[in-house]
Amino acid sequence: MDDTVKLDVGGYSFTTTRATLTRYPDSLLGVMFTSSQDIRAHPNDDNEVYVIDGDGPIFRHVLNFLRRGKLALPENFMEWDLLISEADFYQLKELTDAARALMAGKDSLEFLEITVRGNHFIYTGTRNTLEQIPLLLQFLGRHDSLKDGFPLRRSDILNKVSENGRYGVSLGKEGCDCPNISQTRMEVFRQMSKLGFHLKAAPSASSDPNNSIQELTWTFTRKSHGRC
Structure with missing residues (x-):
C-alpha cells in the first residue's frame, strides 16, 4: 500500500506514496488510488507517471496537507481562492475548511x-x-x-x-x-x-x-x- 507514486500535475512532477494520497479515503485522490476500487488510477505513460489536470504549484500545498494532516503556507501566500478551488476539485473538505479558517485568521x-x-x-x-x-x-x-x-x-x-x-x-x-x-x-x-x-x-x-x-x-x- 505504501508503494511510490509519481504524479504529473499541470506539468509539475511530484513523488509521493499511495498511503499519502489515500489519507482521506472519500476524497477524489483517495478513491483514485485505493487498490480496492475498480476505478483505481492507472499511469498515463510507460514510466508509470499519473497525469492529473490540476494546478501544479498549488498541488504542492495539497500534497503537503495530505502528508502532514495540517495546512502550512508561506507568510506571503495570497492565492487563497485558487487553493480553495483546487481543494474542492480534489473533494478534500478537510483542506477546504483548513484554508478558510487560516484565511479568516490572517491579519489584515x-x-x-x-x-x-x-x-x-x-x-x-x-x-x-x-x-x-x-x-x-x-x-x-x-x-x-x-x-x-x-x-x-x-x-x-x-x-x-x-x-x-x-x-x-x-x-x-x-x-x-x-x-x-x-x-x-x-x-x-x-x-x-x-x-x-x-x-x-x-x-x-x-x-x-x-x-x-x-x-x-x-x-x-x-x-x-x-x-x-
Whole structure:
C-alpha cells in the first residue's frame, strides 16, 4: 500500500506514496488510488507517471496537507481562492475548511494617512486609532473651532472621523509656515510607531497645476488584529 507514486500535475512532477494520497479515503485522490476500487488510477505513460489536470504549484500545498494532516503556507501566500478551488476539485473538505479558517485568521492591514496640503492638515484613518494618538487628537482640536470660536470637543472630532473616515484642519493663513508643524508631526509619528505602524509610502510631493499647492502624504500600515 505504501508503494511510490509519481504524479504529473499541470506539468509539475511530484513523488509521493499511495498511503499519502489515500489519507482521506472519500476524497477524489483517495478513491483514485485505493487498490480496492475498480476505478483505481492507472499511469498515463510507460514510466508509470499519473497525469492529473490540476494546478501544479498549488498541488504542492495539497500534497503537503495530505502528508502532514495540517495546512502550512508561506507568510506571503495570497492565492487563497485558487487553493480553495483546487481543494474542492480534489473533494478534500478537510483542506477546504483548513484554508478558510487560516484565511479568516490572517491579519489584515490597517492604513493611516497624514496629508499636508497647502495650509491644511488631514488625518485619514479610523476613530479607534485616532483615540490612541492623543497628541494628534489634541493638535486637530487646537487648530479647529466652531462658529462661535470655541474649540471643537474631542468627541466632535471623533464622531466626524467615524462618519467620514478623515478629518482636516486649517493651520492658519494661506502660506503660513507654522514653525511648529514639523516638530509636532515627528512627535505624532513617534506615537504611531509605538502603536505598531510602519511607513508604507514615503512622502510624495505633488502640485495642483492651477494654483501650485504642494501636497505631502505619509502612508502608514500595521497589522490590524481585528482592531478596526
